[in-house]
Amino acid sequence: MNMSINYDDSFTKNECIEFDFDEWMALNRRDPEAFEARRQALVEQVIETAPQTMQRRLRGLMFEIDAERAKAKTPLQACMNISSLMWERFDALRLHMNILTHPEKLSESEKIQLHRSTEEEPAVVLPFKARPKAE
Structure with a gap:
């Protein structure tokens, strides 16, 4: 199964990366360390195509x-956790878009969610005893 990843004009380099799922799956089964090295190299390549201002955020x-x-503990659990992370970010983006476009239409739960996301928690200062000076 081949897939092409095309980047729009928002990226500095308009490149197309060929992705063969079956090849990657076979590599992972055959040599997980090589798979991981190749995955990291591809991720870095994709990040490098982004504008400099976005690269730190992407990393x-x-x-x-x-x-x-x-x-x-398992790849499935990792996938589910990453999916949850994605949906949390998407929901936060949706909420902020609603604020910008129709602030008067925010539901009570959205107002509470917004308040929680912007509420600053006080810092906790931990006391440490000074070390005795060595002579």
């Missing part, structure tokens, strides 16, 4: 995704 997002993959 941060990949860090979150990789963290979800690392803490999951």
Whole structure:
């Protein structure tokens, strides 16, 4: 199964990356370490095609995704966790779009959600004892 990933003009390099799912699946079964190295290289290649101003954010997002993959016990759990993360971000985007376009139409639950997302939690300062000075 071949898929092409095309980037629109918002990316600095208009490239097409060929993606053969069956090839990737076979590589993962045959050599998981090679699969992971190739996956990371492809992710980096995609990030490099983004405008410089977006690259830090994309790397941060990949860090979150990789963290979800690392803490999951199974690939299915990782997929479900990453999917939940995606839907949380999408819902936050939808909420902010609603605020911009129709603030008067926000539901009570959306107002509560907005309040929670913008509410600052006070920082907790942890006390540490000073180390004795070494002479």
